[in-house]
Amino acid sequence: MIATVSVFQMDIALGDKKANMAAVRARLEKACAAAPKPDIIVLPELWSTGYVLEKAPQLASEGGQEEAAFLGSLAREFGVAFVGGSVLAKEGNAFRNRAQVIEANGAYTQHYDKIHLIALMNEDTFLQRGNRRLLFTLNGVRIGVIICYDLRFCELPRILALEGADMLVVSAEWPTARGYAWEALLQARAAENQMYVVGCNRCGKAGNEEFAGSSMIVGPDGKIITRADKEEAILTAAVDTEEPGKLRKSMPLFGDRVPDLYI
Numbered sequence: 001m002i003a004t005v006s007v008f009q010m011d012i013a014l015g016d017k018k019a020n021m022a023a024v025r026a027r028l029e030k031a032c033a034a035a036p037k038p039d040i041i042v043l044p045e046l047w048s049t050g051y052v053l054e055k056a057p058q059l060a061s062e063g064g065q066e067e068a069a070f071l072g073s074l075a076r077e078f079g080v081a082f083v084g085g086s087v088l089a090k091e092g093n094a095f096r097n098r099a100q101v102i103e104a105n106g107a108y109t110q111h112y113d114k115i116h117l118i119a120l121m122n123e124d125t126f127l128q129r130g131n132r133r134l135l136f137t138l139n140g141v142r143i144g145v146i147i148c149y150d151l152r153f154c155e156l157p158r159i160l161a162l163e164g165a166d167m168l169v170v171s172a173e174w175p176t177a178r179g180y181a182w183e184a185l186l187q188a189r190a191a192e193n194q195m196y197v198v199g200c201n202r203c204g205k206a207g208n209e210e211f212a213g214s215s216m217i218v219g220p221d222g223k224i225i226t227r228a229d230k231e232e233a234i235l236t237a238a239v240d241t242e243e244p245g246k247l248r249k250s251m252p253l254f255g256d257r258v259p260d261l262y263i
Helices: 015-034 055-060 067-076 148-152 155-160 176-193 241-248
Strands: 004-008 038-042 081-091 092-104 106-115 135-138 141-147 166-172 196-201 214-220 224-227 232-239
Touching: 004 015, 004 196, 004 214, 015 067, 015 232, 055 081, 055 092, 067 081, 067 092, 067 106, 081 141, 081 166, 081 196, 092 141, 106 141, 141 148, 141 155, 148 166, 148 176, 155 166, 155 176, 166 176, 166 232, 176 196, 176 214, 214 232
Parallel strands: 004 038, 038 081, 141 166, 166 196
Antiparallel strands: 004 232, 081 092, 092 106, 135 141, 196 214, 214 224
């Protein structure tokens, strides 16, 4: 089965949900006017607010429902699903960095809360970490979802792959200063797990911080299918959902693992 995935690499207006929602809609109109029309859309980390964790009490929506309702209306109008693209979600007195899954009928069906919180950015001060991984099937594709810093922890993508993931979706706000690691890790996670990796990073600047862009879609062999530079971009690629399984049979990496020696 062939699924078409589009990545929206975009700058983000800090704290301005209205502007960011308008930007998503404009990109979606453009992506859906092209051929092939995408089945799945991937957005950056914290796409609706940007990285303003100190303003979470003012900006976070209850359970992320404000953003989910907006994306759900777009999903129904354009006949696309949204996977990844995280938001600030409020639960009681706690805040989470939450990736959302919105199906083409507009239903908000899955979410994933960022597990690995980077102390360097004080995430552990403002956010509560997630406590479960996410693997689900959409349009015939088994998809795992992680967020930004999660990419540095190979154990999580590996478990998702062992559980049958054909694709890993990564939403991020990864800075230019460590952009080399972003690019290397996306390809490594694809090659070592023999699955597609779809990385959507933001671009532009926030204060003195510049973001790397360099979003990409990587094949299960680790080769880059398409990638962006530092500017705003829409990346689209058709992925063959049977390819990871074929590769795993022809090069059975998982069967050669020695997990008893990894602990």
